[in-house]
Amino acid sequence: MLTGIRLTSLRLRLVVVFALVALTAAVSASGIAYWLNREAVLTRTQDAALDDFRQDMQNRAAALPLRPTQDELQRVAEQMGNGGDGYSVLLIGERAEGKPIVGVSDPDMFTKEDVPQSLQDAVNERQEIGAGNTVPYHLYWQRTERGGKPYLVGGTRIVGGGPTGYMFKSLDQERQDLNSLGWSLGIATLLALVGSALLAQAAATTVLRPVHRLGEAARQLGEGKLDTRLRVSGTDELAELARTFNKTAASLEKKVADMSARDESSRRFVADMSHELRTPLTALTAVTEVLEDEADSLDPMIAPAVNLVVSETRRLYDLVENLMEVTRFDAGTxxxxxxxxxxxxxxxxxxxxxxxxxxxxxxxxxxxxxxxxxxxxxxxxxxxxxxxxxxxxxxxxxxxxxxxxxxxxxxxxxxxxxxxxxxxxxxxxxxxxxxxxxxxxxxxxxxxxxxxxxxxxxxxxxxxxxxxxxxxxxxxxxxxxxxxxxxxxxxxxxxxxxGAAGADGRAVADDSRPQGEEDTL
Missing domain, CATH: 3.30.565.10 (Histidine kinase-like ATPase, C-terminal domain)
Known part of the structure; x- marks a missing residue:
């Protein structure tokens, strides 16, 4: 879905953050929803089954004689198991002292071996009668598994004497319903993750587009396009950033324009000055050449001054030629x-x-x-x-x-x-x-x-x-x-x-020193 989209590091971080937040929220919400629904379904199912089993024990099992026969016990167990509530019943009584009998609604489905010993002990344990307890026996239940399938096992006994009853109800249908709910929540989580990635991509595009324009404008500004400006829309932080950029670019353009104008003025001044100096320097050079030729015939007191004038005139001529050459480079000509x-x-x-x-x-x-x-x-x-x-x-x-x-x-x-x-x-x-x-x-x-x-x-x-x-x-x-x-x-x-080229195309120089000779070392 994101194929072909160029993910910059910032864009990738935004997508990842959005996805992690959405995943965390979806997993948390799905987990809480699953747990609440699981407890609600199981509690509702087990409460309904246990209430019905308690009612049957009161209405049917309690009506049996204190010493019921095997047939009586079996008949009541089958009546309780066939009541349409989907559980099997096991009744344990005594036909005489120390001679237990058992009645089972479905022997292939439920036997005494299916009742956990801890549950049997709890059911048969007589409780002390007191202010917080008015009956000696209570109804107990426990969730267990057999063959990988979940079951609910509950048991109680008749107060005042009578059979002890156990019920055995399958919770496989509830588990299937919960599994379906889990898959639905998982698919919803995945869809939320994909949706968050799409939203993150859209948000990243919305946020990064002006950032990209800002980067492009900064690049153009760095390339010397000082008239580059950003289009400002809105009043958010990015719009304020664009305004700041435009103000900075305008200030920079003005300063560069001022500096360029001053630099151009300086170059023009140097060029004009050098050009104006060439005419009098040409005349001075001609005079110094004549003086140099006549140096041997000059007064010894005057000759050093003449040689100094000749030397400095040549140096000044070289300096002017060099300045003119430099201004040509600066001006790009x-x-x-x-x-x-x-x-x-x-x-x-x-x-x-x-x-x-x-x-x-x-x-x-x-x-x-x-x-x-x-x-x-x-x-x-x-x-x-x-x-x-x-x-x-x-x-x-x-x-x-x-x-x-x-x-x-x-x-x-x-x-x-x-x-x-x-x-x-x-x-x-x-x-x-x-x-x-x-x-x-x-x-x-x-x-x-x-x-x-x-x-x-x-x-x-x-x-x-x-x-x-x-x-x-x-x-x-x-x-x-x-x-x-x-x-x-x-x-x-x-x-x-x-530039400093002479008539023969080579640099003008005396017999020992080139035009533009460096003296920095």
Missing amino acids: ARLVLDTVDVADQVTACIDARAWLDAVELDAERGIMARLDPRRLDVILANLIGNALKHGGSPVRVSVRPLDGELVIEVRDHGPGIPEEVLPHVFDRFYKASASRPRSEGSGLGLSIAMENAHIHGGDITASNSPEGGAVFVLTLPRDGSSIEDCEAVGTGDADAS
Whole structure:
């Protein structure tokens, strides 16, 4: 009956509880009803039989002579047994002192051996006459079984002298009636159990449907659908819960909208500021290049200041370019420009462009082809290798290997490694491992930009320490980024899409330091 219904744990608990309560109530009610009916049926039957037997003993047996003959005793026993009350009679008298005689209405049905000895003793025991007892003998009865069938045995004797009588009545019909009643009550209990299960299912559905809707709404809210609301009906606890959910969702939507607006405003401000700074920085860069060319002819007192201006101008230029790249990632406008390249050639070109050939050991077989964005791979490698050269120890080893449809590039140095408390933060923006040096040559954005470029490829970067010493950065990228490209609009290669790319398509950098170099370690 419940086939096909998906029973959640709460639904199952409700059904079980309902069923247990119904079963307990039905069994209790059926048990009490059976017991009461059983006692009523048996009491009514035995009272009727015993009253009739007492009346016959008074009317018939008491009329016999004190010393009746066998025939007289037998005739009265048969008259009493054939009275239509359905019991057999056994009369015991004496025709002379010490000479008992017996009269039986049905010898095949009832004999003296069928009378329990305890009942015989009770019937023949003379009671003391007193205020609470006016007669010496009483009527006694007992329920017994013979051949698996129940019987009622009763007995008494005539006060003042006369025969002792016993009656024997079958209770098999009453037992059958009680068995029928028991089966009826059992079927009623089973029906009550099934009915309770159906009611529990209906109740569970009524209760759990709004709970399910609440769960679905919470899931949609967690997925970012902040306009999700529940339909409220009624005034019960579930309706109040729905109202509370709607209020919470509305408050959350408002707060997220406010935060998004502030975040968007901040990103727009950074982007606008970076864009506005590029024009004067371009002019400053041109001037600093001229000053750098003329540095040898400058006054020795002025040359250090000129070198500082040149260095800080370049650092400011790198910072602006990095900020613009970060805002593109935050705004979701960064796009891939995919090409099929030889990875070993790309790594070699990155190292050669920055004059790192003498400081880097390259372990890369030619012929490992991958479809990716060469410019973004160059930015990632420049940051990872430059970070290793600056904060690690030589030699820096770069290894490239294919692995199950992925490209794995490992950059390892031989320095002191990364402190354990710093490892979780190496890819955070502007994070610096030492608070005592908040100002450094790097912008504090290099590794975070590298991570963003890995993510846009569908890859990842991990940082750890080697057991032999030194830091290990592992870049993992899919060898075929076509699936990523299918999900995004391909960039056109303009200034915004290329980020820090120069005219040759590689990251703008001086001869010793990559664009976006990290300085957190």
